[in-house]
Amino acid sequence: MAIDKSLISGSTSMLILRLLEEKDMYGYEMIETLQKKSENVFVLKAGTLYPLLHSLEGKNYLTSYEDEVNGKQRKYYSITKAGRKYLRSRMEEWQEYQTAVVHVLGVMVG
Amino acid sequence: MTKEAFIQNVTEQIRCVRARDGIARELSDHITDQAAAYEEAGEAHEAAVDRAVQEMGDPVEVGVELDRIHRPQIDYKLIGMAFLFHIAGFFIIWLMGDFSNHPQYIARQCVVLLISFGVMAGMYFLDYSFIARYAYGILVFVTISLFISSMVVSWGEGRFVGIMLRYLYVPVFAGILYRLRKGGYRALLWAMGMQIVSAGLAYRVAGTLFTAGNIYVMCTILLVIAVAKGWFLVDKKRAIGVILGVLVILPAALIIMKGIFSGYGFQVQRLLAWLNPERDAGGAGYVYQWLRQEWGMVRLVGAADNSPLLGDSLIGGPFFTEPFILLQLICKYGILAGAALVVAFAAVVVRAFQIAKRQKNQLGFMLSVASFMVILLNCLEGILINTGYFLVSSMQFPFVTYSACTAMTYAALIGLLLSIYRNERIVSEETFRRPTWRLTVKWEKR
Numbered sequence: 001m002a003i004d005k006s007l008i009s010g011s012t013s014m015l016i017l018r019l020l021e022e023k024d025m026y027g028y029e030m031i032e033t034l035q036k037k038s039e040n041v042f043v044l045k046a047g048t049l050y051p052l053l054h055s056l057e058g059k060n061y062l063t064s065y066e067d068e069v070n071g072k073q074r075k076y077y078s079i080t081k082a083g084r085k086y087l088r089s090r091m092e093e094w095q096e097y098q099t100a101v102v103h104v105l106g107v108m109v110g
Numbered sequence: 111m112t113k114e115a116f117i118q119n120v121t122e123q124i125r126c127v128r129a130r131d132g133i134a135r136e137l138s139d140h141i142t143d144q145a146a147a148y149e150e151a152g153e154a155h156e157a158a159v160d161r162a163v164q165e166m167g168d169p170v171e172v173g174v175e176l177d178r179i180h181r182p183q184i185d186y187k188l189i190g191m192a193f194l195f196h197i198a199g200f201f202i203i204w205l206m207g208d209f210s211n212h213p214q215y216i217a218r219q220c221v222v223l224l225i226s227f228g229v230m231a232g233m234y235f236l237d238y239s240f241i242a243r244y245a246y247g248i249l250v251f252v253t254i255s256l257f258i259s260s261m262v263v264s265w266g267e268g269r270f271v272g273i274m275l276r277y278l279y280v281p282v283f284a285g286i287l288y289r290l291r292k293g294g295y296r297a298l299l300w301a302m303g304m305q306i307v308s309a310g311l312a313y314r315v316a317g318t319l320f321t322a323g324n325i326y327v328m329c330t331i332l333l334v335i336a337v338a339k340g341w342f343l344v345d346k347k348r349a350i351g352v353i354l355g356v357l358v359i360l361p362a363a364l365i366i367m368k369g370i371f372s373g374y375g376f377q378v379q380r381l382l383a384w385l386n387p388e389r390d391a392g393g394a395g396y397v398y399q400w401l402r403q404e405w406g407m408v409r410l411v412g413a414a415d416n417s418p419l420l421g422d423s424l425i426g427g428p429f430f431t432e433p434f435i436l437l438q439l440i441c442k443y444g445i446l447a448g449a450a451l452v453v454a455f456a457a458v459v460v461r462a463f464q465i466a467k468r469q470k471n472q473l474g475f476m477l478s479v480a481s482f483m484v485i486l487l488n489c490l491e492g493i494l495i496n497t498g499y500f501l502v503s504s505m506q507f508p509f510v511t512y513s514a515c516t517a518m519t520y521a522a523l524i525g526l527l528l529s530i531y532r533n534e535r536i537v538s539e540e541t542f543r544r545p546t547w548r549l550t551v552k553w554e555k556r
Contacts, residue, residue: 027136028143046140047167050133051175058179058535063470075136 012052014094015042017061017087020079027053027075053077061086113141116163123173128237129180129536141166185531188461192524195454196226199509202451206438207512222514226521233525234532241526242473245285249308252278256315259515273504274511274519276321277484279308281526283329284476291341291472298342298349302357305329320503324491328483330357332476339472384501401498404437411444433503435510436496451510455489458508458524462486465531474530481523 019030019037027049034042056062061083066075079087111119117137121130141162148158166172200223203209209216241248256275286304290297308329313322330353336342337349383394387402407414440448462482469475485508492507494500506513508520 026139028140032147045165045167046137046144047169047172050136050140051172051179054133054176054179057470060468060470072139074139075132 011090011094012044012048013056013061014087014090016049016052016056017079017083017090020062020077021084021087024076024078026077030077056083059086111160111163111169113138113159113163116141116166116169119169120173120176123170124177124180126177126180126182126536128533129176133176133180137166180535182532182536183534185461185465185528188458188465188524188528188531191454191457191461192230192521192528195458195509196223196521198454199511202435202439202510203512205442206435206510219512222517225514226517229518229521230525230528233522234528236529238477238526238529238533239473241281241285241477242288243285245282245289248282248285249279249311252276252282253311253315256311260315273321274488274506274513274516276312276315276325277488278519278522279312279325280328280332280484281477281480281523283308284332284480285473287332287336287341288473288476291336292343294342295344295349298337298344298352301333301336301342302353305333305357318504320501324487326357326361328480328487331483332480333357335479336476341472380501397502398498401437401496404441405498408440409444411446413443414441432512433492433505433507434496435507436492439510452493454509455493455507459486459489462527465527469530469534471530471534474534478527478530481527484523485520 015034016030019025019033025033027046031044031046031049034044053062053064057064057077059082060080062077063080064075064077066073068074117134120137121134124130124133141159144162144165145155145158148161149155153161200219203219204216207215207219209219252275259275283305287301290301293300305326309322309326312325313319333353334350337344337346337353340346342349379390379394383390384398387395387398389395404414407416409415436448436451439451459482462478462485466475466478466482469478488505489507491500491503492505495502495505506516508516508524511517511520
């Protein structure tokens with residue numbers, strides 16, 4: 001199902017941080033995992049992902065390190081303590097927003 | 111568009127040349143991975159790469175966005191402080207140095223000020239990673255400079271000319287530690303050896319035991335931080351235990367043993383004089399008694415009554431005049447003037463700490479911690495010495511110094527901090543942390 005981009009863009013950082021909360025990942029792996037987990041709803045472009053990752057790293061929400069896996073050097077991203085804290089606040093915000101939308105839609109449908 | 115053209119288009123938008131390589135590598139890896147996935151799904155190699163490149167988005171947009179994130183940043187706060195405090199320091203030296211009676215020194219101090227700004231600007235624009243790249247070369251350079259400066263007496267500073275210069279061993283040691291990372295226990299042992307060499311050189315070439323001890327303590331702190339951050343890939347607790355055991359307890363035991371068997375006459379006398387100045391009021395205790403008298407005369411605002419320091423000039427005064435410049439300022443203009451100077455030192459120390467704290471880049475972090483420690487320790491010891499709460503020794507404050515070497519050393523440290531801050535968003539690198547283990551299971555059809 002195609003989703004309006006504006007619905008996703010505001011929450012992309014939250015989705016990325018949530019993925020990295022489970023394990024450290026490299027860029028391509030994030031796009032793949034996000035696509036799979038969302039059942040092809042969130043298809044993130046690399047051109048959007050890397051500036052976002054670098055910006056989150058600049059804000060100290062992520063750190064990066066290089067590691068060799070199967071003979072290939074990969075740049076892994078890892079969530080920081082500040083990143084987890086930020087994620088929690090964004091998730092609470094999102095929960096509040098989602099509840100409000102459901103209430104309004106529920107009232108309208110009802 | 112080819113993969114190479116896409117990457118070139120992206121990197122062309124990024125003004126900071128040093129940020130380009132890492133970004134290009136990351137994007138190239140991504141395109142390769144994506145193309146491999148398409149190939150696996152049945153597409154031809156060229157078509158797969160083309161599609162992978164197309165999926166990346168507009169290269170100019172991506173590049174502009176990355177340029178915004180990775181541009182160098184200027185620490186206006188520290189630049190402002192450095193400029194203001196250097197100028198203020200110049201005038202304090204002017205007043206304390208009685209330049210009206212020694213006009214020939216005005217030109218000299220102007221040259222020192224200009225050289226300081228030059229050193230600071232030079233360090234600011236240099237890529238600070240050269241400290242790690244040429245750590246051993248810089249160690250030799252600092253040692254030779256110390257050796258030469260210890261022989262220079264023409265600028266009226268005698269053997270104390272290189273006091274601050276010795277502290278450059280601390281950032282150099284941080285650079286050595288960076289080079290030794292991932293080296294295991296062998297590298298750790300080498301680092302411990304280099305720590306002893308740094309402190310030993312500081313003592314042997316042109317030093318006092320006190321400064322060498324300071325350098326030794328700061329290098330120990332840096333080494334413990336490096337181990338705690340996992341630089342050596344060794345068991346952290348065991349390694350820190352070894353460092354503290356070998357580098358702290360053993361020398362301490364050696365000093366005590368030596369004191370018991372062969373005596374530390376001079377050092378023990380100094381210590382006793384500090385603890386009980388009346389014991390040797392005419393000798394080693396004189397300076398502490400004099401300090402008490404001076405503090406008894408000072409006023410909140412204005413000159414102290416009959417203070418002997420008021421008649422002393424920084425130029426041609428007693429050898430200890432420079433470490434006591436804070437007290438001299440207080441005697442001449444009151445406690446508030448001294449407090450303003452202490453606030454200036456504190457502001458620089460706090461800013462140095464803030465810069466160190468926010469560093470994600472490992473080398474940047476270690477170098478900024480080294481600079482922060484040198485500035486903090488000297489300011490703290492200086493204030494304690496001036497107030498009589500610490501053993502009088504040969505220390506020098508930043509900004510308010512007559513010594514060209516001291517001015518240049520502090521300028522280099524502040525320039526280094528500015529350079530680290532400037533490159534904060536540009537240099538992003540590995541943090542030497544590996545996942546504890548990673549198991550990959552592959553299922554292949556035969």
